[in-house]
Amino acid sequence: MSKKLGKMLAETISSLFKKPATSSYPFKKREIHKHYNGKVAYIKEKCVGCNMCVRNCPAKAIFITKIADxxxxxxxxxxxxxxxxxxxxxxxxxxxxxxxxxELATGDKSKLVVKL
Amino acid sequence: MSKKVVIPIGPQHPALKEPASFDVTLKGERVADILVKVGYNHRGIEKACEERTFLQSVYLVERVCGICSHSHSTCFIQAIEELANLKIPPRAAYIRSLIGELERIHSHLLWLGVAAHEIGFDTLLMYSWRDREIVMDLLALLTGNRVNYAVNVIGGVRKDVSEEEKDQILKAVDILEERTKYYVQVATEEVTLIERLSKVGYISHEDALKYGAVGPTGRASGIKRDIRKDDPYAAYGEVDFEVITDDHCDVYGRAVVRVKELMQSYSIIRQLLKKLPQGPLSVVAPRLIPAGEAVSRYEAPRGEDIHFVKSNGTDKPERVKLRAPTLANVQSVAKMLEDGYLADVPIVIAAIDPCFSCTDRMIVAVNNVSTAKEDRMDWKTLREFSIDWYKKNRGVDFTKLKKLDK
Structure with missing residues (x-):
């Protein structure tokens, strides 16, 4: 086995001339994939109030309430x-x-319960 | 001759990312004895599963580990599918394997960085974690989440892989393979790395077998065991790959095994994508799972993961038992560290790729059998006992807090 000292030296030096691997996040937004699991959206007109989402939610995070007929x-x-x-x-x-x-972080706890 | 000194490492220690405690008895600078204590991160997941439906338990079990989340969820779902006698469609099996391999890449790259960090080789940490972003992005693209992918449903998978995504995976795998080739070169030629890791944390083949080492830890001691090969699940029966073993038996061997396993994962992903069959993604699963017991095994990035599920015919499991790979490996750490240097303790612990929160499944109160009945306390008695205990042993008076009692 050949042992070379400073095998990574060439790589290290070349990194000096590369662009940073990180991005300046709040100023430059990342492109988010189309199938990203973000906050869910609710389409009122289609809901029949079967409550299957409420029943299956593993975190008890969603509730459907009847407001009128x-x-x-x-x-x-x-x-x-x-x-x-x-x-x-x-x-x-x-x-x-x-x-x-x-981007759902907030300093106000009450804003974490949202009506969809 | 120097006297023996006991140094507690952990539960909070800069070298360990998770709470685990090691009582190291030192003789001079060498380790004479080590006592491994786990149980600081017990979350009661097994018990919580009993209160949730099978469907909800899947998401809970997925959160056993932040890194091998797909491993735990697949392992658990396999057990449920065995109970319900469901046969998942071939396309679902392929996608499960595909996500599993991407997860292995992500986990091994993460380990490479952590291990490099423990030995003070932070350049490698930065490189491997930069490359890990590529695979994290792929996972986000395919599943919608960077961790806890939630790609499994009982009876199959929920997300498909389109032709466009296939191309993206192949392109990313090409870049990663190029980078990994470089890491193989670094691992086998970089003299500082070899000198630092060789003969550190030595565990012989016999001892590794005796202590029940699994996964890369065992394979680095020449134990040719891999559930993907021995008991193929998902689509692993249909792909061709090699079980990497090494006979260095030390931390260096474990690094080599993991880096070479990365290369195998790339090859598996290419084969899976090439053979990806057409068809449905899932079969309809019943809400009520028939009564019975099932054991499922899965080769997680850290080793063999075992799940036991018992159903009583309702929609909730009666008993769930998980054995994460770290629990199998953690005892071999004590053997590895025997007669080693104190400075090697962090890297030897890191070399098994420990995941202590996965390991902490339950805490057993060791009771004297004759007094076991009296040892059982209700909430009120336990509280009074603790107030008395602190008064007697620590001189802290908590009686004022009693007014908080209702």
Whole structure:
């Protein structure tokens, strides 16, 4: 076995002339993939209130409430949501879908419970 | 002759990323004895599974480990599918294997960086973690998440791989292969790395067998065991690959095994994509899982992962038992460190690629059998006992807190 001292030296020197591998995030936004499991979106018109999403949610993060006849409202607890998108699969009527929204951090706890 | 000194390493220690405690008895600068203590990160996942439906448990089990999440979820789902007698479509099996291999690449690159960091070779840490971003991006593209992919559903997978994505995977794998070739070169030629890792954390073939070492730790001691080969699951029966072993038996051997396994993973991914059959992604799974017991095995990046699931015919599991690979490997660490230097302790521990939160499945209170009944306390008695204990042993008076009691 040939032992060479400083095998990585050439690589190290060439790195001096390369662009940084990191990106300056808040100023330069990353392109998010189309199938990203971000915050779920709720399409009111399609919801029939079957509650399958509520039943299957592993984190008890989503709730559907009846506001009027055949009219429903979804409440999402962002602090509980684990972004598995099981609710999207469970919904047979296409009332829930994934979005690319992922910048959901906030300093105010009350903002983590959202009406969709 | 110097006297023996006991140094506690952990539970919070800069060299270990997770809480685990090692009581190292030193004789001079050499390790005379080591006591491994785990159990600092017990989360009660097994018990929590019993309160959730099978469907919800999948997501919980996936969160046993942040790195081999797909391993745990596939292993658990395989057991459920065996109970429910479901046969997943071939395309689903291929996609499971594909994500599994991408996860192995991500885990091994992560290990390479951590190990390099432990020996003060931070240049390699930066390089390998930069390259790991490529595979993390691929996983985000394919599954929608960087970790905890949630790609498995009972009876198959949920996300498909399109032709366009196939191209992207192949392109990324080409770049990664190029980079890994460079790491193989570094691992086999860089003199500082070889000198630092050779003869460190030695465990002979016999001892590795005796202590039940699994995965790359065992394979670096010449144990040719790989669940992908021995008991093929998902699509591993249909691809051709080699089980990498090494006879160095030390940390260097473990590094070589992992780097070479990366090369095998690239080859497996290419074969999987080439053979990817057409067809549905999943079969319909029942909500109620028939009564029975099943054991499932999976070759996680760290070694053999075992899941036991018992169902009583309802929609919730009656008992879930997981054995993460680190639990099998952690005892061999004590053997590896015997007569080694104190300075080698972090890298030897890191060399088994430990994942302590995966390991901490349960805490057993060792009771005297005759007094076992009295040892069982309800919440109130336990609280009073702890207040008394602190007063007597530590001189801390908590009685004022009693007013908080309702």
């Amino acid at each position: 055949k009219q429903f409202e979804a409440t999402l607890h962002l602090d509980r949501c684990i972004f598995c998108s099981q609710c999207v699969i469970s919904c047979k009527f296409g009332a829930l879908k994934n979005t690319n929204e992922f």
